[in-house]
Structure formats: structure tokens, C-alpha cells
Amino acid sequence: MDLRTVGFYDAQADAVDGRYAATSSTAAAYFGVSFVPGSRVLDVGCGSGRDLKALIDCGYDAAGVDASVQMRRVAEARYRALAGRITIDSLPNLATIGDASIDGLLCWAVLMHVPEESLFDTAFNLRRVLKPGGRLLLSTPLEGPAIDPATKRDEDGRLFNQVTPENLHFLLERVGFQRLNRWDTEDSLGREHRRWATQLFVLQGAGSRSLEKIEAILNRDKKDATYKPALFRALAELATSSYHAARWLPEDRVAIPLRLIADKWLEYFWPLFESTTFIPQKRGERPGCGKPVAFRAELEELIRLYRGAGGLCGFTVDYRSNELSLRAVKTHRRVLARLCDTIRAGPVYYAGGGGSGTFTYDVTTRSVVLDADLWRELSMMGNWIANATVLHWAELTAEISQGALRPSQVIDQLLAAPIPERDVGAARSLYAALAAKVCVWTDRDLRESFEVDHAIPFALWRNNDLWNLLPASRCANNDKRDRLPTRSLFKRRKDCIVGYWTLMREGHPDRFVFEIGRLLGPEGDTRSNWENRLFNAVSEAIEYTAIQRGVERWEPGRESARRRRSAPVHSQVAAAGESPGAHGLELILLDPSDAERFTTCVPFYEPEAAAGNFGPEQPAVDSHDHHAWIRVTGRRVTRDMFSIRVRGHSMEPLIPDGSCCLFRGGEALAGSRQGRIVLVSLRTGVDPETGGQLTVKRYSSDKVVNDEGEFRHRRIVLEPLNPDFSPIVIETADAGALKVVAEFVAVLGAEGGIQNG
Numbered sequence: 001m002d003l004r005t006v007g008f009y010d011a012q013a014d015a016v017d018g019r020y021a022a023t024s025s026t027a028a029a030y031f032g033v034s035f036v037p038g039s040r041v042l043d044v045g046c047g048s049g050r051d052l053k054a055l056i057d058c059g060y061d062a063a064g065v066d067a068s069v070q071m072r073r074v075a076e077a078r079y080r081a082l083a084g085r086i087t088i089d090s091l092p093n094l095a096t097i098g099d100a101s102i103d104g105l106l107c108w109a110v111l112m113h114v115p116e117e118s119l120f121d122t123a124f125n126l127r128r129v130l131k132p133g134g135r136l137l138l139s140t141p142l143e144g145p146a147i148d149p150a151t152k153r154d155e156d157g158r159l160f161n162q163v164t165p166e167n168l169h170f171l172l173e174r175v176g177f178q179r180l181n182r183w184d185t186e187d188s189l190g191r192e193h194r195r196w197a198t199q200l201f202v203l204q205g206a207g208s209r210s211l212e213k214i215e216a217i218l219n220r221d222k223k224d225a226t227y228k229p230a231l232f233r234a235l236a237e238l239a240t241s242s243y244h245a246a247r248w249l250p251e252d253r254v255a256i257p258l259r260l261i262a263d264k265w266l267e268y269f270w271p272l273f274e275s276t277t278f279i280p281q282k283r284g285e286r287p288g289c290g291k292p293v294a295f296r297a298e299l300e301e302l303i304r305l306y307r308g309a310g311g312l313c314g315f316t317v318d319y320r321s322n323e324l325s326l327r328a329v330k331t332h333r334r335v336l337a338r339l340c341d342t343i344r345a346g347p348v349y350y351a352g353g354g355g356s357g358t359f360t361y362d363v364t365t366r367s368v369v370l371d372a373d374l375w376r377e378l379s380m381m382g383n384w385i386a387n388a389t390v391l392h393w394a395e396l397t398a399e400i401s402q403g404a405l406r407p408s409q410v411i412d413q414l415l416a417a418p419i420p421e422r423d424v425g426a427a428r429s430l431y432a433a434l435a436a437k438v439c440v441w442t443d444r445d446l447r448e449s450f451e452v453d454h455a456i457p458f459a460l461w462r463n464n465d466l467w468n469l470l471p472a473s474r475c476a477n478n479d480k481r482d483r484l485p486t487r488s489l490f491k492r493r494k495d496c497i498v499g500y501w502t503l504m505r506e507g508h509p510d511r512f513v514f515e516i517g518r519l520l521g522p523e524g525d526t527r528s529n530w531e532n533r534l535f536n537a538v539s540e541a542i543e544y545t546a547i548q549r550g551v552e553r554w555e556p557g558r559e560s561a562r563r564r565r566s567a568p569v570h571s572q573v574a575a576a577g578e579s580p581g582a583h584g585l586e587l588i589l590l591d592p593s594d595a596e597r598f599t600t601c602v603p604f605y606e607p608e609a610a611a612g613n614f615g616p617e618q619p620a621v622d623s624h625d626h627h628a629w630i631r632v633t634g635r636r637v638t639r640d641m642f643s644i645r646v647r648g649h650s651m652e653p654l655i656p657d658g659s660c661c662l663f664r665g666g667e668a669l670a671g672s673r674q675g676r677i678v679l680v681s682l683r684t685g686v687d688p689e690t691g692g693q694l695t696v697k698r699y700s701s702d703k704v705v706n707d708e709g710e711f712r713h714r715r716i717v718l719e720p721l722n723p724d725f726s727p728i729v730i731e732t733a734d735a736g737a738l739k740v741v742a743e744f745v746a747v748l749g750a751e752g753g754i755q756n757g
Contacts, residue, residue, distance in 0.1 A: 001045075001067040001090035002159040005113045009047070012156075013070035017048045021078060025054035026188040027108045027139065033181070034137040034200050035060060039103035042129070044091060045110030049075025049082050055106070056081050065089035065096065092121035097129045105130060107138040109196070111168065116161045117533050119171060120540040127175045130203045136177060140165055142184060142195040165197035167248045170376055174544055177201040213374060214385060217351050217358070218392050225282035225293070226400075229393040231347040231359075232378075233386050234264035235368075239375060240382035240544075241461060244521035244537065246375065247367065254375040255367035260518075262339040266299065270312045271416040274303050279410060280400050294346075295338035302331045316418040317426070322510035343368070383549060390414050419464035424452040427469035430507045431500075440470040440496050441480070441489065442556045451477035455497075455538065456484065460545055465515035466504045467534060470497065476556055483554035484546050490539055498531045597629070598639045602662065604630040605644045632662060632748065640666030643748065644679075646696050648689045650720035651677075655696065655747055663742035673699045677744035680718060682728075684737050689725065696744060697728065704731065 009016060028051070035041050038059055043052040046064030048071060055062035064082070066072055067090035076082050089096045091114050105126055114122050126136060142165065145154045153159055169179055180200045187194035217228060238245065238260055247255040272279045273296060280286060281293045305328055306315045318324050324332060344361050348368055352358035360369045378385060393414060394407035431437060437446045440453065453472035456463060459482045472480070490497075505512045516530070519537050545551060605628075630643045641664045649657050654677075663679050678699045687695035697718035704715050716738065718728040730737050 001092075002113055002115055004153070005158045006067045006090070008156050008158050009068040010070040013068065013074045016071070017074040017078060020048040020050050023188055025051045026185075027051045027106060027137070028054040028058065030137055030183075030198060030200065031055065031058050031060070034135050035104040036135075040101075041104040041106060042097065042102045043106045043108070044094070044126075045107060045113075046075065046086060047071050047110075049079050049086070051106060051108050052082060052085065053079045056085075060104075063087070065094065092118045092125055094125045094129055099128055100131045102129045102134060103131055104135045105137070107136065109139050109141075111138060112140050112160050112163070113158065114161060115159065116163060117529075117536045119161070119163060119168075120536065120543070123171050123175050123177075124543060126172075127177070127203060132203060134203045136172070136201040136203070137198070138168070138201075139196050139198045140168060142197050143193050145193070164248050165199060166252055166372055169199065170248070170372065170379065172201055173376055174379055175547060176203055178204050213352070213358070214377070218389065221351065221353070223396055223399075225346070226393050226396055227342065227347040228351055229389040229396065230265055230268055231261065231343065231351065233268065233389040233393070234261045235370075235375075236378050236382040236385040236389065237264060239378035240386075240548075241463065241541070242518050242521075243379060244519065246521075247365070248372070249369065252372040253369050254372050255362060255365060255369045256375075258340050258343060258361070258366050258368055259336070261343055261368060262336050265339050265343065266335060267312065267316070267418045268414065269293075269295075269299060270303060270315075271413040272410075273300055274311065275413055277405070277409070279397060279405065279413065281397065283400055285400070294342045295335060298331070298335045298338050302328070302335050305331060312416065313419050313423055317511070320511040320514040321508065322514075340366075380548065417458075417462045417464070421454075421458040421462075421464065423464060424469050426508055426511070427452050427466060427504070430504060431471040434503070437471055438496065439473040439476050440493060440500065441472055441476045441485065443493075443496070444473050444476075446471055446473060449474060453477045453480060455490075456542060456545060457482040460484075460549065460551065461541075465518070466508055466512050467501055467516055467519070467538065469504075470500055479556070480554045483552045484542050486553045486555050487539070487543065489555045490542060494535055498535060501531065501534065598637060598641070600633070600637070601629040601631050602637050602641045602643055604628045604660070605642060630660065630748065635746070637662075638664065638666075640664055640742075641745065642742070644694075648687075650689050650722050650725040651696055652722045654721055655744075659747045661696070661747050662745040664745050665742040669740060669743060673701075673740060673743075675700060679741045679744065681739045681741050682737075683739065685728075685730075687728065694741075695728065699740065 031054070038061065040061045040063075041055050043055060043062060043064040046052045046066050047068075049064065052062055052064040052075070062085070064075075064086045066075075066086060066088065069088060072086045072088065075086060087096050091110070107126070111119075111122065130136065140163070141160070145160065147154050147160050147162070152162060165182070169182075173179065178201060180202055182200075183198045185196050185198065187196065214232060218232065221228060235256065238256060242260060245257060245260055249255055269281070272281065278287050281296075282291075285292050302315065303311075305325075306312070309315075310317070315324075315328070318328070319332070348359040348361055349355065358370065358374075361367070362369050390411060391407070394410040397410045398405050398407045431450060431452070437450065438444060439446055439450070440455075450471045451474050452469050453476070454461075454463070455468050455470055457480075458464065461468070485493075501512075516534050519541070520530075520533055546553060632641075632643075641662060643660050643662050646655050646659050646661050647657060655661060676699055677696065679694065679696050680699070682693045682695060686693055689695075695718060697720060699716070700719060701714055701716045716730040718730070720727060
């Protein structure tokens, strides 16, 4: 919630309470059609408590949250029934509310105070707390108070984001809500220039919508050229990846800049026209004919300019980087002019039948205008619609060629990306030049080698924009593959991600600004706070893609943790060709509750991961960067405890090969280590038994003196318990030769119980 707005309500709580107490709850008129009798309803932003009291009076199991401490005070003072029912919490996070715990949500006159860049998080968390089939009743302004157009604040400093009811409808539907009804009403307090839109939604998950209009246009309209599939493909791709470019108009209409559609057409038709085989795109078209595709001559001239300069990819990089030659600029302008004329006079007018109104053209804003319902359909099903139109386009082209071409020949051209997946040279060069860098996902040092990872996989978005290219370790890049980062991982790594974006913006300013503009909309980089706006937009895009396409989520270490959870630890050791430990136990993958962390569960590290996490400059346990947990029973655990698997026979019989062991760092390392069993990180050598830098041994040290009894240096001895193995002796004056990471606590047996210790 906007802090200045909360500050206003804190300061004016008594006055606001008096105004609202003077009228009855307007929201109550909608309760009966919105919520199941007796169900659990949460009033989000309950303010003076008037509507929350009305919910209780109507028999609902109701509670409220509000960001203002003073509003809670006046609400509980006026209505005794609200005592203990109001929690200090706010949008977008609703941090105190559990997942799928609420039957109904009431958001009455509150969403207009949420910063626009936080609205997706708001929608996501409204979805998160509702049970499937739950209802959302919300009210937002149709007309509100006069505000400063630059700050979007009224004279009292309150934020009014000016997001329209139509835009909220679109936003909520994209995350799985379906609108059931809408009512437009006057202001209940009688304020002039105030009108309200009340909307009722049900949470049903992202489902299919009717495609009849799109199918009718593609399949039953006259098919003289491939312009209609090209239009729908462009709109579908824009609806799924550049949806912030849409302008929401009154009467449920949406405007899309014609220039964006034309840019898409250039990318689509370039490979078709560049092909050594002539690929006709309208009936009767053939080489040298009198009536070719309207923009073929201009686009072929641009293709010739880039024939030896990288083709479509070379042009795209130059265009986005503002590095076109003067001749290319002039040719490109002619191409765009012909493309815009063709789109406007062709499919925009004729789709659905000439002048049907399915699409119109707004000459003032140079935009294509369509029904909001159609835009929502394109947004919800855009990936499938785009794929379907590519197939339709290829089949129509084969038909136009009168059998000279097969659809498969055309599809190869239509699927050519403007910047291919492997063309990440600009990003790689910039990251390679950095003196120091870390993996964007794991924070591991990348001085020796790195890969360029697509935050949103190329297979999902076919996107090689610079904001989508981040440095990662080879292990993380290979493990992530075509999966999306989890929401928690992406948010946890925000500072690192934004840091790389800042460097990319400095290194490639024109291209970076161009590409984030496609994601953020027309004013993508002209306003302040671009970092947060871009981060929120990419986070939003990740969640939309995951919801709509059912994409698996990823965190570092999750794949191996999943495998470990499905089988006892000793089975995994045996599978690797090592002798099995005697202690099979299950790992808890990733997300025990906050109450379980460091009370009944501790982090589990693989030795390979531990070598990084327990490096010279890092603490033994990072509570934000472990990805598997193990349950411990039979003893109290503390925040400095963790578990790893100990391999080898040198510590038998106390620690059998392959055992999972509990260790403790922190205060456990205070005082003398003499005779204690410890986990040690060797910085100048390895354990000869395992070849690793980590070893578990009994620690002892003594002084080495010369013949005169003078101190020479300290000797550290790491002793095995098994007499068949030799100790590791470190005779050095260098105190940094090793690091004692933690003290051994116990071997964990089945179900995490204490076995030896």
C-alpha cells in the first residue's frame, strides 16, 4: 500500500470514521449475491470497519486487514464486535494471510491506492489467499477526485493510480479470475464527480475462452493473402509479451500502436522474402508479376542492404541500437510506411467482413482498436493462437502456391527469430569484460567461466532482449534449462538482477531502452524508477507465463533435492557406486513452513554445494540460500545447525560411509577445539581419501619447537577414527591454511532421528 496514503488515514482517522459512520454500508447490498452464507470473508483495507461490521451482521465469519494503525483503533472503538478481528496488513503482500484460506474477499475502495507497478503482485496475492471457487468483490472509481497528473495524488497527498475497471478486469482474468457481474453506481456519500464500478469475480483458474470470432476470421473470411494470419499472430504475440503497450479505452475497447504491429510484420515477412525459393503471399503472386505483395519491393531493398551484414539479425540489432546507416534509415522508413498502409487498409478493415468493426483504426493515435473481450482472449490464449496462426499461414501459403510448396517449408521461415537463440554476443561480451561477477541465481563466483542464461527461456518467449540475458554458472544454466525461476528465487535475487541490468543499460543504452520499452509500454524508460518498473514487469511476465502455460518452476538444487526426496539417502549413494550408508531418511524439499525452519528442520547441503557455501569468506549457513531441508527428531535444533552427507570410511565406526550428519557452527566453535570432531575446509590441500576440500576429522594442535625449545610454528593434526587411515598433518605458520566450519553433533538415522553423537 502507498505509504503517503496510509499516513493520511493515520492522521485523519477520526474524521474519516465520522464521515463513513454517517451512512450505511453500500457494499452490503452485494453480499448476498457474492458470498456463500456463513463463509469466511476477509475485508481487505477495512478502514473504519463499517463494511466489516456489516459482514458480521449478515452472518459471515469475517475478519479484516488494514495498513493504518489509527483506522484500526477507531474501528474497534466504534464497533465492539470487531475487537480482535482486524490485523495490520496490506496489499500487495497480505503477508499474514495463509494460502487458499479465504472463501471470499472484499476490496471496497482500496485498489485505487495501490501503486500501479504493484498491481500484479496484488492480483497474485488475492489469487493466492482465495480457495478455488472463491469470490472477489471489489469497488474502484469510475470518476474520482482531481489529482496531479504527474504524481497521481490528490490535494491530501493520497495516491489514485487511475487504473480503469476494464484494466483491472483484464489483470485479474489473466491470473485466473472470471468476472461474473459489474454494477456502476453513484457515490454513497453524495460527493460530486465521484462514481464507482463494482465488479464480482470468481477464482476458477486460467481456462479456455471461446475462439469462435478468431476462427471465423481465419477460416471463413476471404483468403486472398496471408495478411489476416499475420495480423492475428502479431496481436497474439503482443498480447502475451508487450501487453503494457495496450491503451484501455471507454466502452470496453483497447488500442494497440500500429507501429508495433508493423515491426512484427517486418520480422515475419523478411525470411519469407529472403528465401532462395520464391514464397508467394497473395493469390497470383509470382516473380516479376505486376501485383506483388504491397510492401515486397521496399522490404526486399532492405534485405539486400543487409545481405552481407547479418541479415535479419544484423538489421534487428542495428535498429534497436540506433545504428542504422543513413541509407538503411530511409529504406526502413519506406518499408514501415508501406506496412502500416497495408495493415490499415487490408486486414484491419476487411477482417470479419469489410467494415465489420472487428478492428478499427484511430488516425489520431495511429492505433488499431479492438474489443477488450477479443484482446483478453488473445492475452489468455496468445501462445496457442500464435502457434495456430503460424500453421494456418503455412497451409494458406501452400494453397496459394498451388502445390509448389509444402507447409513444412513455409513453417521453417515463419519460425525464424529476429535474433536467434544463440546470438547473445552483446551480453556475453559485456559480462566477460567484468572483473568480478557472480551467477545470477546462486551467487557463485564466475571469474573462470560463465554461461548466458535466458531468465524467461527462449523456448517459451523466443526472446533475446538484453534484459532477458543474465550470467549464470554452467551448472545452473544446464539445470534450469526451459524452466522458469520460482517467484521466491526471482525476488530474492532482485539486487543482483537489477545490478546486471544497470550495467547492460550503460553498455548498450539505445538497444536496452528500446527492448524494455516493448515490455513496459510507450513510456518504458522515460519515467524515473525504471529499475523497479522493469523488475515488476519481468516478474509479472514470469508468473503469467507459468500460469498460462503450466511451466515447471526452478530453484538451484531443486532437481537433485527432488530425486533425493523420492528415495532414501543410502540408495542415492549406492547408485553412485559407493558403499551405502546405514541411515536412510527422507529430505524435505525446499519449503517447510517458517515455524519448522530451524525448529524441526535444518538445511541440507550436498558436499559440492557445501564447498561453495562454506568457502573462506562465507558463513556456514545462509538462511536465504539453501534449497533442501532435513527433518531432525529427538533433539532441539538451532539456527546455526545444518546437515551434509559424509562420505568415506576414515571416521568409522562413529560415522559410517554415506551417513547424513548434523553439524553446528556459530557459538559451538568458541573455545578450544582440541579433541573435538569438526568439519574443516582445507584451503591449501585436499583430503586424500575423498579428493575434496571438505573433511570431517578429530582436531588437535600442538606447538613445534626447535632444539633450543623455541617456538617455531603450530602443527594441526586432523585425525581419523579408523586406524587404517593416516592423519592429515598441517605444519604451517599460515593460519589461513584451513577453516574450521562447524562441530559434529550427530549421525541422523531413519526419519531424522539421532543415531550416533
